[in-house]
Amino acid sequence: MLPAVAVAAVAVAAVVAVAVAVAVAVAVAVPALRHRLVRSALRRAGGRYRRRLEALGSDVRLSQERRLRRLLGTGTGTAGGERGAAGRGAGRGSVPWLPLSPCASPGRLGGVPGAASPGAGSLLYLDALGAAFPRALARRGTALLHWTPGCPRAPAGWPLPTLYCTPAPAGALPSRAAALRVQLLFALRQRALHVLEAGLAAELHDALVALRTEWPQLAQELALGRLSPQPGLPEGLRAECARGFEGIAMRLWPQLEVVVLRTAHGTERLYCDSLRQADCQGLPFYCPFYQVGGGESLLGVNLWPAEPVTRFLLCPDWAFCEFLPCPANKEPRTVLLDELWEGREYGLVVTAQPGEYRCRTGEVLRVAGFHKQCPMVEPVRRESHTLSVRGESIPEEQFCQSLCRALRMWPGARLIDYVCVESSLLGDSSGPCAPHYEVFMELQGLRDLSEGQRYKLDQCLQEDFPVYKSFRFKGSIGPLRLHLVRPGTFTRLREALGSPLPMPRVLHEEQLLRLIQGSVVS
Known part of the structure; x- marks a missing residue:
């Protein structure tokens, strides 16, 4: 028989052990329970907003009129006249070339100013992600x-x-x-x-x-x-x-x-x-998101996480949008959200918040289809990102396609990264030759390129861009120069950019140029 004191001690120890176990279980369970409750509430809110978006998509023209009224601060009686000035008739005939001014990001990715509710984009994201991948939340x-x-x-x-x-x-x-x-x-x-x-x-x-x-x-x-x-x-x-x-x-x-x-x-x-x-x-x-203006203005959302092709639904209540058909006519006239054609490309013009009217974003979109009346779009390119030393204007996306085509002619080579420089930025270091492009590449599988291989890229550009070929034939544009850089160069270049922005494919800063020139190995 154990003494009474020992029995009491064992009992107390058992009680303490149980209490500690319960406390640990509660400490673990409470955050998990709180997470589940908040997740459930947010999913319900996301579902409600998605249903609201579906309703807005049933009459895109009316939704855009209401959005424009709020942006202009007008009453219902003048909305039609204001819309005519901003989007119809004579006011729509010419689009001023204005940079998209930085927009505040209310609610942090909650939508553009004046959107239906703060956090709308993120609520839709959580709802779509949870529906497609239940364990993802x-x-x-x-x-x-x-x-x-x-x-x-x-x-x-x-x-x-x-x-x-x-x-x-x-x-x-x-x-x-x-x-x-x-x-x-x-x-x-x-x-x-x-x-x-x-x-x-x-x-x-x-x-x-x-x-x-x-x-x-x-x-x-x-x-x-x-x-x-x-x-x-x-x-x-x-x-x-x-x-x-x-x-x-x-x-x-x-x-x-x-x-x-x-x-x-x-x-x-x-x-x-x-x-x-x-x-x-x-x-x-x-x-999940389609944004413009450095990622500050949220214009659309991808509601289909599991699909391999990314398509963004342009939300009619988030901004007033106009579209310039591509290629543009001599006198470009915009069309509105309810006037788009599937399969066609358009330049995007946005009125996102008061004081920023009809701003041309430089984005080109392709209409991939419709969800009710709302267009689903795929970003194609940025008009402002081009190479040009003689006015030939080669879009960076198409330059990349020519580069990849040339790369297929170099057995064993895989492109890791690249950047282009117009010779005007090089100054005296470019030599006495005609204006030209210089391309800096990081490759895997090849340590050096022959002169014949280097010429393949210039040849592909001539085949893909007749204007460039004409200038090369006349000698007003010199041959493209190709440089290989050591591994890790572009990681350091992104660090030197100093901000989390997409990698520029055309360098315009001498500091960044010096960094990449110092990494050339061939």
Whole structure:
């Protein structure tokens, strides 16, 4: 028989153990329960807003008239006259070439000023993502890889911050490389990830490049527990990285369902293609928002996360939109949201907030279809991003197509990145030759190019652009010069840009030019 004191002590210890176990269970359960409750509420709100959007799409013309009234601050009695001045008749006949002024981002991705409700875009995102991938909204199941120095911008799912396993302060570090590296470490700690999210495709690309080049050091840091001890994780990381990096995302995070990219079109397509072919092989890519003006004005949303082709629904209650048919006539006249034709391309003109009327964005869109009366569009190119040394105006998207065609003639070569420079920026270093382009490329599979291979790109440009060929024949444009740079050059170039913006394909700053010239190896 145990003494009474000993029995009491054992009983107290048992009670304490039970109390501690209950406290731990409650501490774990309460955040999880709170996450589920908030997620459920946000899903319901997103569903309600989606139904409202469906109703607005049943009469696009009326929805746009109401939007324009709010922008102009007019009453219902004058709306028709104001609309005629801004969008119809004589007022629509000529479009002033105005830059799209920076717009505030109310509610952080909540929509353009005056939109129906703050956070509308993110509510629609959460609803669409949860419907297509139910586990994607799990607590701490999303890793964010996004650099936001000095100007923190919320992630796509900002109304539900418990989605993210990566701490918000990590993105605000002054160094882009350091921010992405810290966020990658937090992502590697969470093996039960369902979503990889990045602001730019280039950010996810560079984070996974860091994994390729630094995985022994990353495994060492995780083993030492500088974040927190992770038994078993470093060995698994080392084993998977040692097997190679094709499909590495699915192997490191077996429950991964989707890659979310805030910006995946334009110059970011090159990185998307690279990720799909290698590190993120087998994963769907979802770009939820269509934004203009440096990502500040939200104009459309992608409601179909699981579909392979990205299409954005232009929301009639978020901005007043006009469209210039492409190619433009001598006297361009805009058409409105309810006057578009499927399959055609249009330049976008936006009135997004008071004081910013009929701003030409430089975006060219293709109408891919309709959801009720709302057009679904695909971004095609930016009119303002062109190469021109003699007025020949080669769009950067078409230049990239010519470059990729030339690349197929170089056996074993794979394009990692590239940038173009017009010889006027080179000054005396360009020599006494005629104005020309210089192209700096990072390739995989080739260390040098013969003169014949280098000429292939100039030849492709001549075949694809008759005006360029004519100037080359006359000698008023000199032969294109091609340079190979060492690995990692473009990662450093993106760091030097100093802001999380899409990679420019035409350099206009001497500082950036000097950086890339110092990395030429051939």
